[in-house]
Amino acid sequence: MGQDRVTSGRFARSPIADDGDELRFCSTCAFGAVCCDRGVDKLALNELHCLVEHVGPFRAGEAVFRNGDRFGAIFAVRSGTVKTRVVDLEGRELVLGFHLPGELIGLDAIHPESYPCDAVALEPVEVCRFSFPALSTLATRLPGIQQELFRRMSKDIGGKALLAGDYSSDERLAAFLVLLGRRYAERGFAPGTLHLAMSRGDIANYLRLAAETVSRVLRRFQDQGLIKVDGRELAVARPAELFALARPILDR
Amino acid sequence: MGQDRVTSGRFARSPIADDGDELRFCSTCAFGAVCCDRGVDKLALNELHCLVEHVGPFRAGEAVFRNGDRFGAIFAVRSGTVKTRVVDLEGRELVLGFHLPGELIGLDAIHPESYPCDAVALEPVEVCRFSFPALSTLATRLPGIQQELFRRMSKDIGGKALLAGDYSSDERLAAFLVLLGRRYAERGFAPGTLHLAMSRGDIANYLRLAAETVSRVLRRFQDQGLIKVDGRELAVARPAELFALARPILDR
DNA sequence: GCGCCGACTTGACCGGCGTCAAGGCGCGTG
DNA sequence: CACGCGCCTTGACGCCGGTCAAGTCGGCGC
Numbered sequence A, B: 001m002g003q004d005r006v007t008s009g010r011f012a013r014s015p016i017a018d019d020g021d022e023l024r025f026c027s028t029c030a031f032g033a034v035c036c037d038r039g040v041d042k043l044a045l046n047e048l049h050c051l052v053e054h055v056g057p058f059r060a061g062e063a064v065f066r067n068g069d070r071f072g073a074i075f076a077v078r079s080g081t082v083k084t085r086v087v088d089l090e091g092r093e094l095v096l097g098f099h100l101p102g103e104l105i106g107l108d109a110i111h112p113e114s115y116p117c118d119a120v121a122l123e124p125v126e127v128c129r130f131s132f133p134a135l136s137t138l139a140t141r142l143p144g145i146q147q148e149l150f151r152r153m154s155k156d157i158g159g160k161a162l163l164a165g166d167y168s169s170d171e172r173l174a175a176f177l178v179l180l181g182r183r184y185a186e187r188g189f190a191p192g193t194l195h196l197a198m199s200r201g202d203i204a205n206y207l208r209l210a211a212e213t214v215s216r217v218l219r220r221f222q223d224q225g226l227i228k229v230d231g232r233e234l235a236v237a238r239p240a241e242l243f244a245l246a247r248p249i250l251d252r
Numbered sequence C: 001g002c003g004c005c006g007a008c009t010t011g012a013c014c015g016g017c018g019t020c021a022a023g024g025c026g027c028g029t030g
Numbered sequence D: 001c002a003c004g005c006g007c008c009t010t011g012a013c014g015c016c017g018g019t020c021a022a023g024t025c026g027g028c029g030c
Helices: A003-013 A032-037 A042-051 A132-141 A143-158 A169-186 A200-207 A211-223 A239-250 B003-013 B032-037 B042-051 B132-141 B143-158 B169-186 B200-207 B211-223 B239-250
Strands: A052-058 A063-065 A073-079 A082-087 A093-099 A118-121 A125-131 A193-195 A227-230 A233-236 B052-058 B063-065 B073-079 B082-087 B093-099 B118-121 B125-131 B193-195 B227-230 B233-236
Touching: A042 A052, A042 A132, A052 A063, A052 A073, A073 A132, A093 A200, A125 A132, A132 A143, A132 B132, A132 B143, A143 B132, A143 B143, A169 A193, A169 A200, A169 A211, A169 A233, A169 A239, A200 A211, A211 A227, B042 B052, B042 B132, B052 B063, B052 B073, B073 B132, B093 B200, B125 B132, B132 B143, B169 B193, B169 B200, B169 B211, B169 B233, B169 B239, B200 B211, B211 B227
Parallel strands: none
Antiparallel strands: A052 A125, A063 A118, A073 A125, A082 A093, A082 A118, A193 A233, A227 A233, B052 B125, B063 B118, B073 B125, B082 B093, B082 B118, B193 B233, B227 B233
16 A cells, blocks of 8 residues: 555556557647647658657756756657646745646746746656757647647646635645546546645645645545545545535636 | 826836737737748738737726637737636635736647646727637748747746745745836836736746735835835836845746 | 545634724814 | 725634644555
């Protein structure tokens, strides 16, 4: 029941972005939709293949990029979980987000032309690197690519409701679990079960709560029969009630 | 000293985006950098002119677009101040941001393909409308336009630190004033003086505080000699100290 | 095995900020 | 002018969640 077994277990069964088949490209990848689902022609697929560069694996704790590095590329997570964070002058960490396979990181670096945060592996991680100058040049020739970039950036602009509101700890945690569950489900995991690759402290930091509060609320959710917690493995027992708690954050 | 005089005064002296001269285009506008500063050729300028459509004026309280409207265009504020907000099921308002002349709104609507919020005029407002299909088509031919769109979207992704952190009311308000002051300064206002187009309630809502707290903190800042408040007119007396208060939010 | 260490949990206390309530001020309206 | 209505201010009180501290659990190295 150790976390090590859990982690390797997840790894083994993980339906993550895996383009072992080079010509199929990552079916769950950021650009999978462009390449496969939306009928971009073979030429475009080949051009993306020339562009992409596989990087990794990174061990837990290693950085894909660091705050201040000169911006040159965006990345798609292929496998594992990445945490983005900044560290302020006093050394305090501020967690900005968690990124699952198929999700893009580095989009917030285009404007400042340097990465505004660290991207740190929480478990063994592999990524795809897309040189941004090359990608944006490609985007001028392939409108599908440009559209997908616009869409994904737009999505990121809108998606920060969880942190933004003045919500209670119950609402925050419920919404966090619902949203994380959805993202895992999109990646092919069984709905209702999810693995927390990040520590309680990271969750708390991300939700702007104290780690103790996260502990307490999870405990209470379990006592109320909403979820079942076992270390970093979590099962949602009553999705409807959990969603109801998160409703103020999720509908808007 | 009434607010009416203040408002009209601001209007009169406002160095807002104003392209009365059609061929110069808005010098402070969102795409001004593309059109003027970055040497996009006359052809591109003309094409942008064919694309843009002036809309307004809107009276205070009127909506430029509404939550749920089908997405078709992004807008640049030409004059006045726009508030973006959502209203939840119980009718509670949640303020997402304030937008000054030259700033773009509607970028978060590309992905969902419908506007995810209301955009409401806080004072008389004029906007430029850019049909998005036409704009993105244009962007595939003119890399400068595409780059500028990427840059602005990237900036929006990164720029939500104020709301995201678990900061004190002092820090939030100080950062709000510093950032608003900078944006006004970019638009040509005298540094250190700024006009609050929005009510205390809107500020409080945006910062996730109670309106009473905003009142109290502004009062204390004034008692401490940091600022001088007169209704919705505000002068920063000690910018360095105000910045020091906001530092935890602003540097990161 | 033993001991250490970090992650997590649980309890006690307390302070910042929201809530509630009352009152002032400016402005439009009859 | 009197009145009403928002917006804003100010004060009193209470609660949620942060902080501090102690204790537990599980993993790892020796």
